[in-house]
Structure formats: C-alpha cells, structure tokens
Amino acid sequence: MTTFRCKPIRQVNMKHTLPYLTWTLLALLGCIAPSHAQWATALRINEVMTYNTDNAVDDFGQRNGWIEFFNTSYGTVDIGGCFITTDMNLPKMYPIPAGDVTTKMKPRQHSLFWADNHPTHGTYHVNFTLDSTRSNFVALFDVNGRTLIDSITIPPLKANESFGRMIDGDNKWGILPMTTPSSNNVILNRTAKAERFKENDPSGGGMSIVAMSVVFSALLVLFLCFKQVGKYFKASSKKKTLIAKGVSSQDTVPGHETDETGEVYAAIAMALHEYQNDIHDVEHTVLTIDRVTRNYSPWSSKLYGLRQTPGKL
Amino acid sequence: MESIEGMKFFEFVADNLSNFFSYTAFANFELGHIVMILVGLIFLYLGIAKDYEPLLLVPIGFGMLVGNIPFVGGMQIGIYEEGSVLNILYQGVRQGWYPPLIFLGIGAMTDFSALISNPKLMLIGAAAQLGIFGAYMLATAIGFEPNEAAATAIIGGADGPTAIFLSSKLAPDLMGAIAVSAYSYMALVPVIQPPVMRLLTSRKERLIRMRPPRAVSQNEKILFPIFGLLLTCFIVPSGLPLLAMLFFGNILKESGVTKRLAETARGPLIDTITILLGLTVGASTQATTFLTYKSIMIFGLGALSFIIATAGGVLFVKFFNLFLKKDNQINPLIGNAGVSAVPDSARISQIVGQEYDKTNFLLMHAMGPNVAGVIGSAVAAGILLGFLA
Incomplete structure (x- = not known):
C-alpha cells in the first residue's frame, strides 16, 4: 500500500x-x-430444498437438495472463498473455491449450490447433504471463517418443498408456494392482473375511462408543450424577419404583418422551377458519360464509405 | 427364385412409396388447411390485383400458404416447432422485437410538421383511441378474458405493429388472428370509414376550410421527438419500446446529420422487417390454431373497433369545434384520420372532402391527427400492457 x-x-x-x-x-x-468482507455481507441464504425427487436437476442429471444464495446488493459480489456449513462448530465445512470466475454474483442475482456431497463435481457441489427427515441448519461464513453472514434453520420439509424468504432478501421465511431455484422467490403470475380486472371491472368500463384519460393526458401534455414551443418559434421567426428587413418592432403597423404560409412559398418555387426549365430545356437532352476510375478498391476502404462532400445537408 | 426376389423388391418400393406418401401434404391435409390457403390466395389477390396494402397483404398472404401446407410433425419445419427456420424467424414476432423496429422505420419516414404547426390536432389522435376501449368493453361483454380483450381491442388502433406487439405480450395464442384482422381492416379503411364520416357530419361541416398550416422550423422538428419521448414515456413507460423507437427514428430524420442512418431505417431495415414480419405472421395462421370461434369473434370486434374509432375521431372534432372560433374551426372529416393507419385514413379525409368541395385540400391537415394516432395507439398499448401484463 x-x-x-x-x-x-x-x-x-x-x-x-x-x-x-x-x-x-x-x-x-x-x-x-x-475488501471482500465488506461486500460478502450482502449475501443471503434465500431458498433451500432438502428433499428433491421431482425438482431441479444438476448438470449430471441428478436430483439433490439445494441451497440458493441471493446477492441483495446492487454491485457484483464474489461468493468465492466464503464457507457454507451445516454445523455452527464447523464453520469451514465447505470452502467455496476462490478464484472461480463463475462465483462472481451479479447485482440482485442468485446462485445455487447442490447439497449432494460431491465436491468433485464442481464449485457448486458441496461436501455434505441435507437430511429431509429433520431440521437442517445452514450457515454462510465470510472468507475469514469466523464472521457469520447469514444462517437459517430449515424445518423438516416434504418432497419437493422449498423453504425460503417470501420476497428475495426479505426477513420473512416460509414454505414457498412455488419452488424457484436460481430465480426470484416471488414470480408474478401473468394472469393475476387480468384476474383482478375480471373480478373488479367485469364490464371493462373502469379500465376504459382510466386508460382513455391517460391517453388524453399524454397527448394533452404534448399539445400544451408544443403550443408554447410553437408560439416561441413563431415570435422568434417574426423577429428575425423584421431584423432582416431592417424594421424595428415599433415600426410595424398592426394588421400588416406578413405570415406567409407554405402555399406562398410553394407558388414561388413553382414559378422559379418553370422559369428555369424554360431556359435550360436544351441541356436536358445532352447525354454525358462520366467515367470514374477507381483503381484501388479494397473492401475495407474508408474512401467509399464516406460521402463525397461530408457535411451538414 | 428371381420372381420372388422381384416381388420383394416391389414390396420394398411400394412400402417406401407408401411411407413417402404418408409424409406428403396430400396425406395430411384437412378442410381447415384448404380454407386457410384460400384466404391466403384472397389476400394475394387483394394485394396484387386490387393494390390494397400490397406491402403487407402479399407477404401475409404468401405466409398463409407457407403456414398451411400440412406436414408430419417432428421434422423441425413448422413455425411452431422449436429450432426450425420459420420458428427462429418467428421469434421476432413472438418476443415482440419486430414491431419496435418497424416503428423505427415509421419514425424515420414520418413528417410531424402538420402536427407541430397545429398541435391541437393531437387531441383528435387521442379521441380516436376510443375504438380500442370500446372494443375492449364489447370483448369483455362477450366473454373474452381481460388480457385477450385488450389484445383484440388494440386492432382499433389501426396499427399493425402495435397490435402484434401487444398481442405477443398479452395473448400470444390469438396473435395470428389479431394481426391478420388488423391488417385486413387497415386495407379496408376506404370501405369502412367513408360511410361513418358521412353519417356523422352535415354538409356544412364537410365544407369547413381550415387555416393553412404554418411553415415549421427545423429546430421545432428536432425538439418534437425529444419532447415527445420524454413527455409520453414519463406518463406511460410501458409504451417505451414503441414510442422510443418511433421518436428515435424521427430524430434520425430531422437532425439532418444522420441521413444515412435515417435512410437505412426507413429503407432497407423496415423493408427487411416487413418481409419477415409479414411472412411469419401469415405462416402463424395455421388452420389448427387459427380457425376457431375466437378468431371469428376477433374479426367481428376488429370491424366494430374501426367503426367506433372513426366515429370517436369525427364526433370529437365536432365537439371541439364548439370551443373554437369561427375562423379556426376544424373540418370533422379529418377526425377519421386519428385512427392511425398512416397514410390511408388521411387519404380518405382528402377524398371524402373533395367530394363536396374540389378546392378544399384536407390531406395535410389530416396528417396531423394521423401521426398523432400512431402516438396515441402506442400510448394506449403501453397502458394496456402496464395494466394487464
């Protein structure tokens, strides 16, 4: 240092x-x-399954109990080097391998460890199993093996039941209505909102009134905004025209302001176009072959990627 | 001995031929496939011979032929078979990322000048969304689930990409019918709208001449997509995918410094996406999933939503005129243009207007509510998505 x-x-x-x-x-x-210690404290045990017969399968096609961790912070946290244990007296029971790139948990993400007693299967396979017939204590210790980050005692669970926080990272635990390994513990049912609408607004009238009001509000806000913007630009344009003509604002006579529309300009442009066509009609019959020689033409040539006259149109 | 071997050979060949026949479409077709192929042919006819929205009806019509060729499942060729080529192309519809890309192109080809020069026309674009919510109420009344009702009702927005986007999120099963219905009615705008417009307006109202729009500066055109995005999406963030792309495309066009990007967005990009979208939407209308009672109801509701939307826009203009000075009135014939369907509905305003006064040009005025309708329908889709997804 x-x-x-x-x-x-x-x-x-x-x-x-x-x-x-x-x-x-x-x-x-x-x-x-x-400092690892500072960040690892953001980790939480989030969901645990002790008896898995018809639930998630690991990379080896086997079903075992699992422990899910959740990164409650909004920064990446490395769980590598921390310890998972089922015995308070043995805090360093399973050291999560440090230096594994996959142990870096992204903000608000989950990490799943298989309680299969097969540590040789990889980082995410711990060296113990969970006993479905009794309560299981699970704890996460920091890299020093002394600081307890989080712990929970799981009650006996039925097959394929999981015990977890009702909301990710929250303090309230319970048996989850739906197991969610490596995912949020609260998964919104897609039809839940629709069901609520069906119950509370069966005719759809409420929704229609509210939604139409919102559509009107959105476009009304845009209307009011552009009414003001238009006023500003109209005034600014008028001012510029007067300056260009060398007339001060006091000199203008009310009722004599010219607010030419596009139609006037279109008529002027048409007249000019016709005039120019009358003069230059002979040239239009001339055929010119302009030979362009470009001997050098690799695919990546920047020359051909550029406009001939770069600049604002 | 030779004759026995010869018999075996013929049996082998016959078995194989029979097996081959069982895989052909002839062995697997049902009446539904024929019906859908006929519908596809009608779409092709309308697109090619009648020039009704050919850029949409030709890919969709051909897609219907593609999607309704019967086959034995499991060969990874069908649009609903995971990993097949059509299925991969269909993901843009299913996941809803084709519509925002279409909106990018629409933004890059839309001139908002008419709207900027007369911003009160924006409100007509809002009023015409009545078609969506009217159809929503009707759909719930006849027993549609709220999410299905919303996905169906969005047909009233007369905006194909928006309809596909919302239905892919709320009712993916009905998406084929909704998309086909939306595009069909968009093609039929010249048939549906004029009678409603005539019915709801008096001769005197049809002759109203509107003030010519003022020239809009470049700065105003640049500010519009910026303000438009911020103001609408702060109110309805769920409309972000569509509105963001619409306004992004528009700033590419109006900034004047990204001409190449704007040209790509309104040219090759939108063309590519239109091809993929049209073909896959058409192919998704397989008889087995498409020919249902709900599809018929969706077609009925779609027609009603167009009528309600047109009526909503026209009646709102009449109501709005009560508060406007005599020399600043709006011709109610541009009210129909609030239903989006750019630029067809604006063209209808012009055509119907000229039936009564040859010198009254309503097209530019109608483009205001027309593009406001695009914004309005995207906002409405955002609201429905926010409420029901």
Missing part, C-alpha cells in the same frame, strides 16, 4: 494540502474497495 509522508503543519498551505488529501482519500478508498 502506498504511504504518504506529511509535511509539518506549519509549512503546509491549502494549495499543497488539497492534492495530498485527495490522494490519501483515494488510497484509503482503494484499500477499502477490494
């Missing part, structure tokens, strides 16, 4: 002190940031 030697206070003025202070703070932050 970088150390900074401070000058005696009397010799230091603010101009010199600020960079030192900044660097010291950054160094301190640098020391704190990688």
Whole structure:
C-alpha cells in the first residue's frame, strides 16, 4: 500500500494540502474497495430444498437438495472463498473455491449450490447433504471463517418443498408456494392482473375511462408543450424577419404583418422551377458519360464509405 | 427364385412409396388447411390485383400458404416447432422485437410538421383511441378474458405493429388472428370509414376550410421527438419500446446529420422487417390454431373497433369545434384520420372532402391527427400492457 509522508503543519498551505488529501482519500478508498468482507455481507441464504425427487436437476442429471444464495446488493459480489456449513462448530465445512470466475454474483442475482456431497463435481457441489427427515441448519461464513453472514434453520420439509424468504432478501421465511431455484422467490403470475380486472371491472368500463384519460393526458401534455414551443418559434421567426428587413418592432403597423404560409412559398418555387426549365430545356437532352476510375478498391476502404462532400445537408 | 426376389423388391418400393406418401401434404391435409390457403390466395389477390396494402397483404398472404401446407410433425419445419427456420424467424414476432423496429422505420419516414404547426390536432389522435376501449368493453361483454380483450381491442388502433406487439405480450395464442384482422381492416379503411364520416357530419361541416398550416422550423422538428419521448414515456413507460423507437427514428430524420442512418431505417431495415414480419405472421395462421370461434369473434370486434374509432375521431372534432372560433374551426372529416393507419385514413379525409368541395385540400391537415394516432395507439398499448401484463 502506498504511504504518504506529511509535511509539518506549519509549512503546509491549502494549495499543497488539497492534492495530498485527495490522494490519501483515494488510497484509503482503494484499500477499502477490494475488501471482500465488506461486500460478502450482502449475501443471503434465500431458498433451500432438502428433499428433491421431482425438482431441479444438476448438470449430471441428478436430483439433490439445494441451497440458493441471493446477492441483495446492487454491485457484483464474489461468493468465492466464503464457507457454507451445516454445523455452527464447523464453520469451514465447505470452502467455496476462490478464484472461480463463475462465483462472481451479479447485482440482485442468485446462485445455487447442490447439497449432494460431491465436491468433485464442481464449485457448486458441496461436501455434505441435507437430511429431509429433520431440521437442517445452514450457515454462510465470510472468507475469514469466523464472521457469520447469514444462517437459517430449515424445518423438516416434504418432497419437493422449498423453504425460503417470501420476497428475495426479505426477513420473512416460509414454505414457498412455488419452488424457484436460481430465480426470484416471488414470480408474478401473468394472469393475476387480468384476474383482478375480471373480478373488479367485469364490464371493462373502469379500465376504459382510466386508460382513455391517460391517453388524453399524454397527448394533452404534448399539445400544451408544443403550443408554447410553437408560439416561441413563431415570435422568434417574426423577429428575425423584421431584423432582416431592417424594421424595428415599433415600426410595424398592426394588421400588416406578413405570415406567409407554405402555399406562398410553394407558388414561388413553382414559378422559379418553370422559369428555369424554360431556359435550360436544351441541356436536358445532352447525354454525358462520366467515367470514374477507381483503381484501388479494397473492401475495407474508408474512401467509399464516406460521402463525397461530408457535411451538414 | 428371381420372381420372388422381384416381388420383394416391389414390396420394398411400394412400402417406401407408401411411407413417402404418408409424409406428403396430400396425406395430411384437412378442410381447415384448404380454407386457410384460400384466404391466403384472397389476400394475394387483394394485394396484387386490387393494390390494397400490397406491402403487407402479399407477404401475409404468401405466409398463409407457407403456414398451411400440412406436414408430419417432428421434422423441425413448422413455425411452431422449436429450432426450425420459420420458428427462429418467428421469434421476432413472438418476443415482440419486430414491431419496435418497424416503428423505427415509421419514425424515420414520418413528417410531424402538420402536427407541430397545429398541435391541437393531437387531441383528435387521442379521441380516436376510443375504438380500442370500446372494443375492449364489447370483448369483455362477450366473454373474452381481460388480457385477450385488450389484445383484440388494440386492432382499433389501426396499427399493425402495435397490435402484434401487444398481442405477443398479452395473448400470444390469438396473435395470428389479431394481426391478420388488423391488417385486413387497415386495407379496408376506404370501405369502412367513408360511410361513418358521412353519417356523422352535415354538409356544412364537410365544407369547413381550415387555416393553412404554418411553415415549421427545423429546430421545432428536432425538439418534437425529444419532447415527445420524454413527455409520453414519463406518463406511460410501458409504451417505451414503441414510442422510443418511433421518436428515435424521427430524430434520425430531422437532425439532418444522420441521413444515412435515417435512410437505412426507413429503407432497407423496415423493408427487411416487413418481409419477415409479414411472412411469419401469415405462416402463424395455421388452420389448427387459427380457425376457431375466437378468431371469428376477433374479426367481428376488429370491424366494430374501426367503426367506433372513426366515429370517436369525427364526433370529437365536432365537439371541439364548439370551443373554437369561427375562423379556426376544424373540418370533422379529418377526425377519421386519428385512427392511425398512416397514410390511408388521411387519404380518405382528402377524398371524402373533395367530394363536396374540389378546392378544399384536407390531406395535410389530416396528417396531423394521423401521426398523432400512431402516438396515441402506442400510448394506449403501453397502458394496456402496464395494466394487464
């Protein structure tokens, strides 16, 4: 770690002190940031299944109990190096291999460990099993093997039942209505909202009134906004026209403002077009073959990817 | 001995031929397939011979032929068989990412000047969404589930991509029928709208001349997609996929510095997506999933929603005129354009308007509510999605 030697206070003025202070703070932050202990505390045991006969299958096609962890933070947390145990007196029962890239848990994500007593099957297979016939204690310890991050005692469960937090990371535990390995414990039923509407608004009138009001509000807001924007741009355009004509705003006579419409401009453009066509009609019969030689044409040539005259149209 | 071997050979060949025949469409077709193939042929006829929305009806019609060729399942060729080529192309519909890309192209080809120059026309675009919610109430009354009713009602928005987007989220099973119904009625706008417009307006109202729209500056055109996105999506974030792409496409067009991107969005990109969308939507109408009682109801509700939407737009203009000065009135014949179906419904305003006054040009005025209808239907879809998904 970088150390900074401070000058005696009397010799230091603010101009010199600020960079030192900044660097010291950054160094301190640098020391704190990688600290694993700080972040692993955001992990929680989220859902546990002790007896799996018809539930999730591991990569080896086997069904076993499982323990799901949840990263409650909004930063990535490395669970590698932490310990999982079923015995408070043996906190280092299963050391999760450190340095495995897959142990980095993304924000608000889940990680599933198989309680199959097959640690040789990989990082996510612990060296113990869960006993479905009795209560099971499960705990997660920090990398130092002393700091308890989270623990839970699971009551005896029936086959394919899971015990978990009712909402991810929340304190309330219970038997979940639906097992959700590696997923949110609360999965919204797609039809739940529709069912509620069916019960409370069978004719659809309520929904229609509310929804039409929202559509009107959205477009009304846009209307009001662009009414003001239009006013501003109209005034600004008028001002510019007057300046271009060299007329001050006091000189304008009410009722004599010209607010030309597109039709006037279209008529002018049409007249000009006809005039130019009359003069230049002979040239239109001239056929010109303009030979372009491009000897160099690799596929990646930037030359052909550019416009001939780059710039604003 | 030779004759026995010869018999065996013929038996072998006959077995194989019989086996081959069992895999052909002739051995597997049902009446439903024939009906759907006929519907596909009608679509092709309308698109090619009658020029009704050919860019949509030709791919959809041909897709119907593709989707209704009977086959034995398990060969990974059908649109509903996971991993088949058609199934992979269909994911853009199923997952709902074709419609936002179509909206990107629509944004890049839409000129919002008419709307910006007369922003009160936006409200007509909102009023015409009455068709959606009227159809929603009718659908719930005849026993549709709320999510199915919403997916069906969105046909009244007269916006194919929006209909596909919402139905893919709320009622994927009905998506084929909804998409076909939406596009059919969009093609039939010239038939459905004029009688409603004539019925609800007096001769005097049809002759109303509107103020010519003012010239809109480039800056206003650039500000529109920015404000449009922020204001509408802050109110209805669930409409984000459609509205964001619509306004993004528009800023590519109006910024003036991304001409190539805008050209790609309104040209090759939208064409590619239209081809894939049309073909796969058509192919998704397999007789077995399409020819149901619900599909017929969806077609009926679709027609009603178009009529209600047209009436909603026209009547709202009449109501709005009560609060406007004499010289600033709106011709109610542009009310129908609020139902989206760009630019067909605006063209109908022009055509019907000219039947009564040859010198009254309503097209540019009608484009205002027409593009407002696109925004309105996307907002309505967002609301329904937010409420029911």
